[in-house]
Amino acid sequence: xxxxxxxxxxxxxxxxxxxxxxxxxxxxxxxxxxxxxxxxxxxxxxxxxxxxxxxxxxxxxxxxxxxxxxxxxxxxxxxxxxxxxxxxxxxxxxxxxxxxxxxxxxxxxxxxxxxxxxxxxxxxxxxxxxxxxxxxxxxxxxxxxxxxxxxxxxxxxxxxxxxxxx
Amino acid sequence: xxxxxxxxxxxxxxxxxxxxxxxxxxxxxxxxxxxxxxxxxxxxxxxxxxxxxxxxxxxxxxxxxxxxxxxxxxxxxxxxxxxxxxxxxxxxxxxxxxxxxxxxxxxxxxxxxxxxxxxxxxxxxxxxxxxxxxxxxxxxxxxxxxxxxxxxxxxxxxxxxxxxxxxxxxxxxxxxxxxxxxxxxxxxxxxxxxxxxxxxxxxxxxxxxxxxxxxxxxxxxxxxxxxxxxxxxxxxxxxxxxxxxxxxxxxxxxxxxxxxxxxxxxxxxxxxxxxxxxxxxxxxxxxxxxxxxxxxxxxxxxxxxxxxxxxxxxxxxxxxxxxxxxxxxxxxxxxxxxxxxxxxxxxxxxxxxxxxxxxxxxxxxxxxxx
Numbered sequence: 001x002x003x004x005x006x007x008x009x010x011x012x013x014x015x016x017x018x019x020x021x022x023x024x025x026x027x028x029x030x031x032x033x034x035x036x037x038x039x040x041x042x043x044x045x046x047x048x049x050x051x052x053x054x055x056x057x058x059x060x061x062x063x064x065x066x067x068x069x070x071x072x073x074x075x076x077x078x079x080x081x082x083x084x085x086x087x088x089x090x091x092x093x094x095x096x097x098x099x100x101x102x103x104x105x106x107x108x109x110x111x112x113x114x115x116x117x118x119x120x121x122x123x124x125x126x127x128x129x130x131x132x133x134x135x136x137x138x139x140x141x142x143x144x145x146x147x148x149x150x151x152x153x154x155x156x157x158x159x160x161x162x163x164x165x166x
Numbered sequence: 167x168x169x170x171x172x173x174x175x176x177x178x179x180x181x182x183x184x185x186x187x188x189x190x191x192x193x194x195x196x197x198x199x200x201x202x203x204x205x206x207x208x209x210x211x212x213x214x215x216x217x218x219x220x221x222x223x224x225x226x227x228x229x230x231x232x233x234x235x236x237x238x239x240x241x242x243x244x245x246x247x248x249x250x251x252x253x254x255x256x257x258x259x260x261x262x263x264x265x266x267x268x269x270x271x272x273x274x275x276x277x278x279x280x281x282x283x284x285x286x287x288x289x290x291x292x293x294x295x296x297x298x299x300x301x302x303x304x305x306x307x308x309x310x311x312x313x314x315x316x317x318x319x320x321x322x323x324x325x326x327x328x329x330x331x332x333x334x335x336x337x338x339x340x341x342x343x344x345x346x347x348x349x350x351x352x353x354x355x356x357x358x359x360x361x362x363x364x365x366x367x368x369x370x371x372x373x374x375x376x377x378x379x380x381x382x383x384x385x386x387x388x389x390x391x392x393x394x395x396x397x398x399x400x401x402x403x404x405x406x407x408x409x410x411x412x413x414x415x416x417x418x419x420x421x422x423x424x425x426x427x428x429x430x431x432x433x434x435x436x437x438x439x440x441x442x443x444x445x446x447x448x449x450x451x452x453x454x455x456x457x458x459x460x461x462x463x464x465x466x467x468x469x470x471x472x473x474x475x476x477x478x479x480x481x482x483x484x485x486x487x488x489x490x491x492x493x494x495x496x497x498x499x500x501x502x503x504x505x506x507x508x509x510x511x512x513x514x515x516x517x518x519x520x521x522x523x524x525x526x527x528x529x530x531x532x533x534x535x536x
Contacts, residue, residue, distance in 0.1 A: 010311070010408070011253075016319075017415075026330055027329065027333055030333070032337075035333070035357060039354065
């Protein structure tokens with residue numbers, strides 16, 4: 001202890017005191033304050049960024065569920081529209097079919113009527129021509145046959161037979 | 167991580183190198199010192215250990231003493247040294263180069279006054295350099311007020327400059343972005359450690375801010391000075407009692423100035439104990455007031471001094487044994503102890519800062535639980 005006190009250098013103590021106190025204040029102004037402020041600012045900004053990210057994530061989640069609802073709605077809408085369209089199509093097709101078949105029926109009926117009329121006319125014509133032809137044939141046959149008496153008798157017999165059969 | 171290991175390795179290698187190169191210098195050191203001792207002994211006719219001045223053990227002892235003591239010149243290695251300015255207040259300001267002492271061999275004459283360097287102290291003498299000794303072999307000559315730029319003062323100034331520019335550069339890097347750059351990458355975690363692990367837990371969230379400048383400065387000053395002390399330049403600033411006294415004194419003053427009502431009440435009239443005990447406790451607490459910074463002063467001083475003495479002694483043992491068989495063993499031991507000292511360098515800085523913060527905390531604590 002005696003040696004310690006004897007070796008104590010007052011000059012060194014004063015120098016250390018002056019230099020060290022000056023160093024504290026210089027470093028405070030030029031180093032510690034800016035460094036600690038920067039570190040604090042960074043820590044705050046990191047915290048803020050983390051909070052913002054958390055918030056964004058939650059917003060995203062909400063947005064996603066919104067999207068899903070919208071999507072579901074759209075899907076339903078589409079289904080509905082498609083169904084409507086399908087119904088419409090079926091109806092139109094059915095109507096068209098009905099109309100077509102009616103038209104066809106009408107056409108067929110008209111055709112039938114025409115055919116019938118034509119047929120009747122043709123038959124009438126045929127009958128008329130057949131009668132004419134018969135008369136002509138009969139005229140010619142009679143013209144020939146009547147010149148021969150035997151043949152006349154034969155003829156008359158045949159006709160009588162035919163009439164009998166009829 | 168790999169970076170970390172690499173830097174640790176390079177520190178150890180540098181240390182090993184430092185030790186290797188310091189050994190030859192050690193061996194040759196002090197021939198002139200002994201001469202000066204002998205001369206001083208002749209001058210005074212009152213020197214005890216002049217007989218054993220040349221054996222190895224005495225040489226080692228003197229080298230260690232010389233290494234630990236402050237000096238008026240800066241010795242880089244044997245024969246390479248530069249003088250530092252001597253500043254004395256003795257009938258006015260006297261400034262002259264320490265080279266005029268001729269390593270303590272002759273009297274320096276300045277403005278008609280004569281000064282002699284004896285055992286690292288400056289004494290005022292007559293022209294012949296006569297020292298009169300008391301019964302403890304201490305000179306009784308007048309010691310002028312000495313504010314010389316000694317080796318330690320020089321190192322304090324260099325360190326203050328180094329720290330100022332280092333941390334200013336670290337601070338400047340934050341202007342161009344929020345992340346630390348270069349040295350800041352290494353130093354920022356330590357600064358944050360001092361804040362989060364030393365200041366805030368001991369002082370409290372509410373008050374810690376105003377003490378940060380002192381805590382950071384004292385932490386880095388002690389740590390860096392301890393590390394500089396491990397170089398073979400023979401720098402022993404934190405192992406000097408004047409330095410640790412100064413640091414402990416600043417801690418003491420800041421603690422007392424910050425002391426709130428509860429702090430002083432606890433010391434002078436402790437609540438919650440019988441009245442008869444209160445004066446007794448007051449005496450103990452007042453003693454404690456001084457013991458706390460005293461322990462700070464002694465702990466740092468003794469630890470750093472002891473580290474230097476142990477390492478230098480073990481290196482010295484190589485020369486005591488003088489055997490090439492023993493040398494590698496002591497070399498290895500020195501290396502291991504040097505690594506331990508690197509740890510101690512940081513540890514002592516941490517302990518000093520930690521206890522300082524603890525004392526500040528006790529001074530500003532809100533005693534709401536009482």
